[in-house]
Amino acid sequence: IGMLMMGNLFRESGVVERLSQTAQNELVNIITIFLGVTVGATAKAQTFLSPDTIKIIVLGLIAFSLGTAAGVLFGKIMYKTSGGKINPLIGAAGVSAVPMAARVVQKVGQEENPGNFLLMHAMGPNVAGVIGSAVAAGLLLMFFS
Known part of the structure; x- marks a missing residue:
């Protein structure tokens, strides 16, 4: 919930536009890639x-x-x-x-x-x-x- 509130604070305040854009775009993409890599690293080919x-x-x-x-x-x-x-x-x-x-x-x-x-x-x-x-x-x- 804290991250959601921080993201809303970034976007609604209008003061930290670069951080807001990064949190909405690049950061989400990076986290998605890390999530995929960690799930993929723990999966076995025989199982998947x-x-x-x-x-x-x-x-x-x-x-x-x-x-x-x-x-x-x-x-x-x-x-x-x-x-x-x-x-x-x-x-x-x-x-x-x-x-x-x-x-x-x-x-x-x-x-x-x-x-x-x-x-x-x-x-x-x-x-x-x-x-x-x-x-x-x-x-x-x-x-x-």
Whole structure:
């Protein structure tokens, strides 16, 4: 919590702009690299490179693709039933990849129409996808444990 508060202090004070930019960009990238290196250094190839791991990765890719496609289809249904008031791209943000799914929706929407500002509208289904994933995981644990 302390780091979060310090980051907000950097950004909101406006006094230490360079530190704020570094904390938002370069420092996050460096920490991500260190995290990946430390996890990779402790993983054994025999454990990681197994058929079960490949199956899990493939199933995850299929689930993510189907979830995005179903979200777009449901978004199109909502577009038709609302008389064009709902942007069908919002459905693509329903997966639990926070905040990248919402950012992709924002980027694609602005490429089509520069006046589109969908980020905050896309965060709702994005967070709902996280909650739905947590509920589904809880149910799976309950039934299979």
